[in-house]
Amino acid sequence: GAGVSQSPSNKVTEKGKDVELRCDPISGHTALYWYRQSLGQGLEFLIYFQGNSAPDKSGLPSDRFSAERTGGSVSTLTIQRTQQEDSAVYLCASSLRRDSYEQYFGPGTRLTVT
């Protein structure tokens, strides 16, 4: 079946602009996660959804970052007033339940802020 998909695959934006990144999880997966990976770094947790609610937003780096999930499926990560330090690969993952041992990752969106 289809895996986790993300769009766009690449996004170049000017500093100060807003961007929206989209994640389509595997059908039927109730848990959805956003991570980011800066160049040469490990993955950093951002936010987690169970259904449409976000019980853990602890990883969002600033109030410029927000995310929502609608219909228990698609999620959008929004970055307002982008800064150069926001440049990274943003990865989405989903799992069947929040305590499932395996998370399935998408290919990521590479964001470049110029």
Add this chain to the structure above:
Amino acid sequence: DAKTTQPNSMESNEEEPVHLPCNHSTISGTDYIHWYRQLPSQGPEYVIHGLTSNVNNRMASLAIAEDRKSSTLILHRATLRDAAVYYCILRAYRDDKIIFGKGTRLHILP
């Protein structure tokens, strides 16, 4: 969060076994040991996980020390496609997020 320590990089020859070590001396009783790997330009993928007993699956084996303070991921016969960053992760039962460290970059020599 309990932390893990892995070598920054390792090399292995193609078609030979690879043993990737991980130290986790502060592991707690509810922590599972998970391994993920990230191939170039891709998102991470699950490899294997265990609690106390050694585990085998089609991708790899996981050997867990008796005191659970360390573990080893074993690739029985490395191929060039196994070149990736391997992450050793501790995740408590019913934990939601995965805390990734820096991982071990595995180079496979033809």
